[in-house]
Amino acid sequence: xxxxxxxxxxxxxxxxxxYVGSLSGLVLACVMIARRNLAEQGITxxxxxxxxxxxxxxxxxxxxxxxxxxYWWYFLIGIVNTLFLGTVGLMLAxxxxxxxxxxxxxxxxxxRLLGRTYVDIFRNIxxxxxxxxxxxxxxHLPTPRAAHEAFGMLLTSRGLYLPIPNVGRAALVAxxxxxxxxxxxxxxxxxxxxxxxPIGERLGIQLTAAATALATAAxxxxxxxxxxxxxxxxxxxQGLNLKGGLRIPPEFSALAIAIAIYGGSYIAxxxxxxxxxxxxxxxxAALSLGLSPWRVFTLVRLPLALRxxxxxxxxxxxxxxxxxxxxxxVGFTDFFMIVALxxxxxxxxxxAIGILMTGFxxxxxxxxxxxxxxxxxxxxxxxxxxx
Amino acid sequence: MNSTQSPGAAVHIEDLDKYYGSFHALRKIxxxxxxxxxxxxxxxxxxxxSTMIRCINRLEQHDGxxxxxxGTELNDDVGNIDGIRREVGMVFQHFNLFPHMSVLENCMxxxxxxxxxxxxxxxxxxxxxxxxxxxPEQAMKFPGQLSGGQQQRVAIARALCMQxxxxxxxxxxxxxxxxxxxxxxxxxxxLASEGMTxxxxxxxxxxxxxxxxxxxxxxxxxxxxxxxxxxxxxSCRSERTRQFLSQVLGH
Numbered sequence: 078x079x080x081x082x083x084x085x086x087x088x089x090x091x092x093x094x095x096y097v098g099s100l101s102g103l104v105l106a107c108v109m110i111a112r113r114n115l116a117e118q119g120i121t122x123x124x125x126x127x128x129x130x131x132x133x134x135x136x137x138x139x140x141x142x143x144x145x146x147x148y149w150w151y152f153l154i155g156i157v158n159t160l161f162l163g164t165v166g167l168m169l170a171x172x173x174x175x176x177x178x179x180x181x182x183x184x185x186x187x188x189r190l191l192g193r194t195y196v197d198i199f200r201n202i203x204x205x206x207x208x209x210x211x212x213x214x215x216x217h218l219p220t221p222r223a224a225h226e227a228f229g230m231l232l233t234s235r236g237l238y239l240p241i242p243n244v245g246r247a248a249l250v251a252x253x254x255x256x257x258x259x260x261x262x263x264x265x266x267x268x269x270x271x272x273x274x275p276i277g278e279r280l281g282i283q284l285t286a287a288a289t290a291l292a293t294a295a296x297x298x299x300x301x302x303x304x305x306x307x308x309x310x311x312x313x314x315q316g317l318n319l320k321g322g323l324r325i326p327p328e329f330s331a332l333a334i335a336i337a338i339y340g341g342s343y344i345a346x347x348x349x350x351x352x353x354x355x356x357x358x359x360x361x362a363a364l365s366l367g368l369s370p371w372r373v374f375t376l377v378r379l380p381l382a383l384r385x386x387x388x389x390x391x392x393x394x395x396x397x398x399x400x401x402x403x404x405x406x407v408g409f410t411d412f413f414m415i416v417a418l419x420x421x422x423x424x425x426x427x428x429a430i431g432i433l434m435t436g437f438x439x440x441x442x443x444x445x446x447x448x449x450x451x452x453x454x455x456x457x458x459x460x461x462x463x464x
Numbered sequence: 465m466n467s468t469q470s471p472g473a474a475v476h477i478e479d480l481d482k483y484y485g486s487f488h489a490l491r492k493i494x495x496x497x498x499x500x501x502x503x504x505x506x507x508x509x510x511x512x513x514s515t516m517i518r519c520i521n522r523l524e525q526h527d528g529x530x531x532x533x534x535g536t537e538l539n540d541d542v543g544n545i546d547g548i549r550r551e552v553g554m555v556f557q558h559f560n561l562f563p564h565m566s567v568l569e570n571c572m573x574x575x576x577x578x579x580x581x582x583x584x585x586x587x588x589x590x591x592x593x594x595x596x597x598x599x600p601e602q603a604m605k606f607p608g609q610l611s612g613g614q615q616q617r618v619a620i621a622r623a624l625c626m627q628x629x630x631x632x633x634x635x636x637x638x639x640x641x642x643x644x645x646x647x648x649x650x651x652x653x654x655l656a657s658e659g660m661t662x663x664x665x666x667x668x669x670x671x672x673x674x675x676x677x678x679x680x681x682x683x684x685x686x687x688x689x690x691x692x693x694x695x696x697x698x699s700c701r702s703e704r705t706r707q708f709l710s711q712v713l714g715h
Contacts, residue, residue, distance in 0.1 A: 361523050362560035362619075366574035366626060367550035376573060380564050457563045459608020461615065 111427065126423045127152075133422060135410040137326050148419060155415030156436055162332055162411060163398045163440075169337030170397060174344025181349045192345065200342040205406055207339050212331035212407045221319045229311050237325040238312035248301020252294045259290035328409035332401065340397045347393060351386030352378065384455055391448035395441045412436055474499045474534060474630050474661045475520055481528030482515055482685075489515050491685045492529070499629070502662045504672040504693075507682035508708060513665040516682070517632045520663070521552045534629055550578060553623030557635040559615045561607035567594065567618050568603040571625045579626065586625070593621040597651050613644025617651055624655075631655070633664040669712055673697060681705045 081087055115122050127149040135142050138154045139161055180192035199207070216234050224231040224238075231238040242249065263283035312322030355378050363373040404411035410418075416433040420426050475497040482490035490512045497503050505513045518524040519531060522538055522545050531538040533548045562570050571590035575581045581589070594600045597617035599610075607615050616636055623631060633652065637645040649671050656662055656675045666672065672679050672693055679696040681689045681704075689696070689705050697713075700706055 356560070358556060358558050358560035359562060362554070362556060362622075363562070365521050365523065365549060365552070365554040366622070367546055367578040368574060369546070369578075372577050376577070377562055384564070455564070457608055458606035459563075459610070461608050461610060461612065 115427075120424060122425070122427065124428055126425050126428070129423075131419075131422065133418065135415070136408065137329060137410055148423070151415050151419070152412070152432060152436070155410065155412035156440075158410055158415075159398075159401050159404075159412040160440065162329060162336075162401045162404065162409070165333045166336030166340065166401065167394055167397055169333060170340030170344055173337050173341025174348055177341060177345035178348025178352070181345060182352045196342045196345050198342075199338050200346075202339075204335060204339045204400055205403055207335040208331055208403050208406055211334045212327060215327040215331055221314055224314075224319070229309070231312050231319060231322070233319065234327070235319070235324070236327050237330055238319050238322045239325065240309045240311045241323045242298055243303045243307060243310045244298055244301040245303065248297050252297045252301070255290050255294035255297060259287045259294065262286040262290055326409070328404070328407045331407055332404060332409055335403070336397055336400055340393065340400070343393055343396075344390065347386050347389045348382075350389070351382035354385035355381045384457065387448060387452050387455075391445055391452075394448070395444055398441055398444060399437065472499050473497065473532070474501070475663065476532040477516075477520075477529065478531075479529035480516070480519065480526055480531060482512075482519065482524065483527050489685050490519070490526075493685075493687055495680065495687065495690075497630075497661065497663060499661050500659050501677045502656050502660075502675050503664070503678050503680060504676040505663065505665045505680045505682060506667060506669070506672065506708070506712075507688075511682040512685040513682050514634050517634055517663055517665055520632060521549050521554055523554075550626065551628050552630045552632060553626060553628035554632045555616070555619050555623055555634065555636045557638050559607070559612070559619045559639075561615055561619055561622070563607050566604055566606055567599075567610070570607065570618060571622045574622070575625050589627075590621070590625050593624045594618070596624070596654075597621045598647075611644060612640045613647045616640065616644075616648045620648075620651055620655075630661045630663070633662065633666065635665050635667070637666065637668060667712055669697070669709075681708065683708070 112122070128147050130145045130147055131151050132144050134144050135151065135154060137158060139157050140150075140154050142151070142154055177192045177195050180188040181196070183189055183192075215236075218232055218234045219225065221231070221233045221235060224233040226232075229240040242252075244252070263286050266279070266283050266286055310321050312319045312324075314320075359377050359381065360373055363377045364370075368376065401411050402413035405414040405417055408414070413433065416429045419429045423429070473496050475495065477493055477495040480490055480493040481488075493512075493516060495503075495516075505517065507513050515524055519526045520533060520538075526538075534551055536544050536548055538544060538548060561567075562573070565573065568587065568590055571593065572583070572586040575586040575589060576583065591600060591603060594603055597620055599614055599617055599621075602610055602614060602618070607618065610618065620636075636652070637648050640648065645668070649668060652662075652664070652671065653675055662675075664671075664676075676693050678690055679693050680687055681696070681700070681702075683704050689700055689702050691700065696705075697709065700709065
């Protein structure tokens with residue numbers, strides 16, 4: 078017996094059994110206590126409430142929403158809103174971060190100073206304060222009557238109004254997809270065939286792809302037009318309020334700006350670190366071959382810096398995605414706020430929080446999975462690298 | 465010292481000065497390398513050898529004096545710098561291959577982007593030079609999958625693909641394991657026998673004896689002595705050179 082306990086393998090197995098056993102005991106105890114407490118307070122647990130109508134409204138939704146819609150539809154609205162805010166916020170933060178990060182690695186002293194000041198200020202102010210600040214700025218813009226106007230867009234304290242084409246929903250979605258393709262396709266073609274065609278031919282192929290995608294978008298919009306209406310629906314003053322166009326509410330703008338500026342300061346540091354990690358030798362080799370500074374940047378420095386940045390960037394994106402839950406502070410109906418309202422109205426606290434956690438786990442694990450795949454695909458091959 | 469101006473000179477350096485802050489790294493260097501000549505530069509570490517050859521393609525900017533490479537003066541004119549870099553190949557101590565590109569891409573990128581060669585021609589040239597450095601079978605691998613000696617031979621092929629008129633070697637074998645030094649030196653010997661103009665910073669005295677037309681000894685940022693190898697190794701004039709040689713050849 079003693080000798081059996083001295084066996085390393087037996088010991089390890091025993092420890093595992095103890096660990097798993099006590100963990101499942103703990104979980105079981107929690108569930109039983111929760112059930113008894115719920116029963117004592119007369120709360121019925123379960124997910125039946127998902128199919129009841131909510132009876133309250135949301136202030137912003139990309140999907141059609143009425144107070145008669147069931148809870149599960151509202152959760153979907155919340156997830157879509159969170160994804161929309163997250164996507165816009167992450168894209169803006171990446172743009173800001175890239176510009177500031179490049180400024181910080183620049184040889185220009187003024188650019189470096191501006192970059193450092195930016196990072197020092199915005200990284201050290203709590204995100205929630207920045208959200209309130211931008212919300213206050215936007216809600217103090219002029220009233221609809223005195224709106225700032227540019228290119229048919231109106232900027233007011235009630236939000237940003239954009240003109241939208243008078244086309245059917247399906248056609249609009251299809252056109253957006255085609256326009257995204259017009260940008261993505263040439264980039265993808267450029268990546269996959271970097272060395273398989275001479276530069277001149279490659280440019281031709283890329284331009285053709287972009288033109289085709291844009292033409293498709295134009296055709297879709299032309300055929301999807303709603304009859305008897307002008308091509309674009311401009312927002313216009315009617316009485317005291319603005320009618321028509323697409324309204325971006327101040328809550329959304331404040332959150333998107335705050336995430337862009339706060340996240341941008343973190344991403345700037347990641348970008349700077351990535352560029353610093355690129356060996357000076359590779360750049361000297363590229364210069365010694367006569368490549369222009371621009372080519373050295375795009376062919377050597379950027380691709381190597383991206384590889385160094387990506388794992389940390391994925392981390393930051395997951396973080397910023399979770400930061401969308403600040404929506405509740407200014408009243409943007411993101412996933413978290415929908416869950417909070419659901420708890421208030423239905424009392425199904427445990428279920429709603431379970432759905433919230435599952436939803437965020439799903440979003441962030443997918444994000445991480447995508448980044449892991451990309452990381453693996455572009456990882457440098459071999460282990461004999463020096464310098 | 466040999467500093468007479470000649471129109472056919474590959475590299476002509478006059479009174480070259482270089483500072484790092486207040487440190488005087490190169491002091492009034494004068495060196496003239498003819499086309500087809502092979503010059504080996506040696507000297508203790510910190511003597512300015514690397515700095516000097518890095519000035520020749522402007523990886524380091526010089527602070528005084530004149531450098532003329534293949535008839536073009538190296539100054540702030542970007543066109544001149546690009547023109548010189550196109551014609552001057554360089555091999556580094558740490559290879560400095562592009563780790564995200566295959567061996568073949570490493571060799572094709574500059575001819576395609578700088579010389580605007582069509583892909584097929586660039587690939588044929590690249591495969592030709594990979595054959596020459598005796599690793600044609602590694603073309604589709606990535607630098608990190610090759611041994612140090614193989615990587616350095618790829619680096620030589622990459623530089624040769626630009627069909628340079630002058631090759632600079634900055635301690636090409638210093639980062640290699642002993643058994644890999646020979647394979648790199650063999651390639652360099654072949655290159656020399658084909659008439660390439662070469663300036664090599666190296667401690668490989670056997671290579672210097674066999675290939676060099678002239679050996680230049682540097683110390684403290686100055687050229688202390690330069691002589692053909694036979695003379696250099698047997699009857700050097702300076703005490704510092706004798707001391708250095710006894711240290712490298714001592715074992």
